[in-house]
Amino acid sequence: KQEVTQIPAALSVPEGENLVLNCSFTDSAIYNLQWFRQDPGKGLTSLLLIQSSQREQTSGRLNASLDKSSGRSTLYIAASQPGDSATYLCATHEGGGADGLTFGKGTHLIIQP
Amino acid sequence: DAGVTQSPTHLIKTRGQQVTLRCSPISGHKSVSWYQQVLGQGPQFIFQYYEKEERGRGNFPDRFSARQFPNYSSELNVNALLLGDSALYLCASSHGDVRQAFFGQGTRLTVV
Numbered sequence: 001k002q003e004v005t006q007i008p009a010a011l012s013v014p015e016g017e018n019l020v021l022n023c024s025f026t027d028s029a030i031y032n033l034q035w036f037r038q039d040p041g042k043g044l045t046s047l048l049l050i051q052s053s054q055r056e057q058t059s060g061r062l063n064a065s066l067d068k069s070s071g072r073s074t075l076y077i078a079a080s081q082p083g084d085s086a087t088y089l090c091a092t093h094e095g096g097g098a099d100g101l102t103f104g105k106g107t108h109l110i111i112q113p
Numbered sequence: 114d115a116g117v118t119q120s121p122t123h124l125i126k127t128r129g130q131q132v133t134l135r136c137s138p139i140s141g142h143k144s145v146s147w148y149q150q151v152l153g154q155g156p157q158f159i160f161q162y163y164e165k166e167e168r169g170r171g172n173f174p175d176r177f178s179a180r181q182f183p184n185y186s187s188e189l190n191v192n193a194l195l196l197g198d199s200a201l202y203l204c205a206s207s208h209g210d211v212r213q214a215f216f217g218q219g220t221r222l223t224v225v
Binding site for chain 1: 117119146148153154155156157158159160161169171201203205213214215216217218219221
């Protein structure tokens with residue numbers, strides 16, 4: 001059974017810093033990996049989707065990388081802003097739809113003004 | 114275009130009651146999935162439906178059931194509610210069963 005772990009559980013940094021969030025998974029036979037953002041009490045906003053054949057995806061100040069062989073993904077946020085404060089979740093999909101997405105517990109990020 | 118819409122946004126029920134949650138997917142999306150998120154945890158997969166057929170089921174008791182309608186909207190039903198069913202219930206839609214998932218704002222269910 002797939003297990004997804006996110007480190008750190010919480011992170012607080014000053015505005016303007018570049019930062020990296022980590023995601024690891026136990027079963028490397030994934031179909032894709034997705035990063036989401038969640039604001040308190042709200043739904044999930046999809047940030048980036050990386051297919052298993054891809055190494056990275058970029059959207060604005062966000063860059064996500066995937067290393068299937070080592071079971072790791074990172075989300076890089078450049079020039080952080082207070083509006084980036086949220087919980088960031090990664091999730092893997094093993095394909096076939098039978099098990100849906102497997103999520104980590106998330107990294108709670110606070111950007112200090 | 115409208116995103117994934119869920120109703121109601123908040124709900125309070127008493128133990129033992131039954132509840133129905135509703136989800137409308139993004140136009141053109143044929144797959145709908147349901148997730149349960151308790152405080153401090155990542156979402157847990159409950160069901161996936163694609164083209165009106167159940168494609169996957171997570172590790173939830175038979176009190177949980179769902180269906181998808183011809184217009185691809187979906188309902189999640191929970192019978193005999195327990196206090197532990199209190200959670201944020203999230204619906205996601207996608208073009209296919211393994212494509213990028215887009216989530217609604219969720220339904221906050223409180224069981225008292």
